[in-house]
Amino acid sequence: MTPNDIQEQLIKYLTDAHSIERQALVQMKAAPGMAGDAEMAAVFEQHRTETEEHERLVDERLTALGASPSKIKDIAGAVTGAGFGLFAKLQPDTPGKLVAHGFSYEHMELAAYDMLARVADGAGAAETAQMARRIEAQEAAMAERVAGMFDRALDASLRDLSPDDLRDQIRKYLEDAHAIEAQAIQLLSKGPDLAGTSELASIYEEHLAESREHQQLIDNCLKSYGARPSRLKDAALRMGALNWGMFFGAQPDTPAKLAAFSYAFEHLEIAAYELLRRMAGRAGDEQTKSSAETILREERAAADKVHRAFDSALDASLEAQGVAAR
Ligand SMILES: [Fe+2]
Ligand SMILES: [Fe+2]
Ligand SMILES: [Fe+2]
Structure with a gap:
């Protein structure tokens, strides 16, 4: 096997992460308005900033690895068509659904970065592996924060x-x-x-x-x-x-x-x-x-x-x- 193959895989997993972050960003922009509770809104607001940072970091890595923008776009299109977009279609319409969806999505991200880190290890791409583990920790922390909002979300859903x-x-x-x-x-x-x-x-x-x-x-x-x-x-x-x-x-x-x-x-x-x-x-x-x-x-x-x-x-x-x- 040539080392190129694993490099290719690395770019693919990075591109997946990129498109997952893009969808996350759409969700993080919409979430505060649906939360029905100021404290919950603030949690999503904060993660929006983190999400923007994740997208930027992944973008940087892709550029550093020499992935051309057109290639990124190609793979991103394929990925979205192939299923990571599924979650985005599950439209949350209540604070309860919003936290359920968010909790699940953060775990999708966590899984994507966990796998990216493992592929990066295999490719000897230390910097990418490090970045992936740092972001993974932030997704895990966000998942924890969302889990802490189950009661609040129910309060907001049931208030009236x-x-x-x-x-x-x-x-x-x-x-x-x-x-x-x-x-x-x-x-x-x-x-x-x-x-x-x-x-x-x-x-x-x-x-x-x-x-x-x-x-x-x-x-x-x-x-x-x-x-x-x-x-x-x-x-x-x-x-x-x-x-x-x-x-x-x-x-x-x-x-x-x-x-x-x-x-x-x-x-x-x-x-x-x-x-x-x-x-x-x-x-x-x-x-x-x-x-x-x-x-x-x-x-x-x-x-x-x-x-x-x-x-x-x-x-x-x-x-x-x-x-x-x-
Ligand atoms: Fe993220
Ligand atoms: Fe199950
Ligand atoms: Fe996230």
Whole structure:
């Protein structure tokens, strides 16, 4: 293998990071106005400044590595078309959705920089590796701050609602959770074929079985809210903006992308259940609260397992593209 191959990969991962930051910037500009709370708005405002800095740093690295602007644009277009744009389509319309989405997106960024750092290590690009780890730490810190806002977001979402509306909200969150699990099942049932390694294949397979149980638990909770199938369909349509098109056609770099995306998706679920368990607690709905807590533990465990498999996912992606394993 020529050293050029890994250089090429490095530029690709940098370009991915660049386009992720661009989308982050759009979100950070919109978020303060949707937060419904001054303190939350300030958190997003602050991360907007960080995001601008990230984009600049990544841009600088790309230039230093000799990536031409037209090439950057080409790859960025392909990346956006291929799926990192998915998250941007999930339009948050309440403070609760905003923090769930933000929490997940920060983990998408964290995964992207984690992988970039690993590729940079393999390419002997110390400066890029260092930059990636510095930004990764800032994304992780932002994810933590967002996680600290779950209660506040619920306060802001529920502020003007009567106790009856609270039940209505729980039903909606349950319907959304049902739709999220449907998406998870769809993604995970393709996972084993696209995983790239047997380790990841079995992680996806196990979590597929868990996700089916999650959906069943949510179904049971929904029964006490008299949920109708037509409403479940509506929720599924709301989630339909997430389509897994890119993953269903296997690309050479699918194992790494799928691992990063699954990691972010697990965090979307984590946020959804963090909100649901709090809301159910406020309404005294013990069944929903304890179901959410049970599911939450498994979502967290699945996210951790996927994270620990990043190295093998990357190796599989690099090997599939004829780049020597690091
Ligand atoms: Fe960033
Ligand atoms: Fe970020
Ligand atoms: Fe999950």
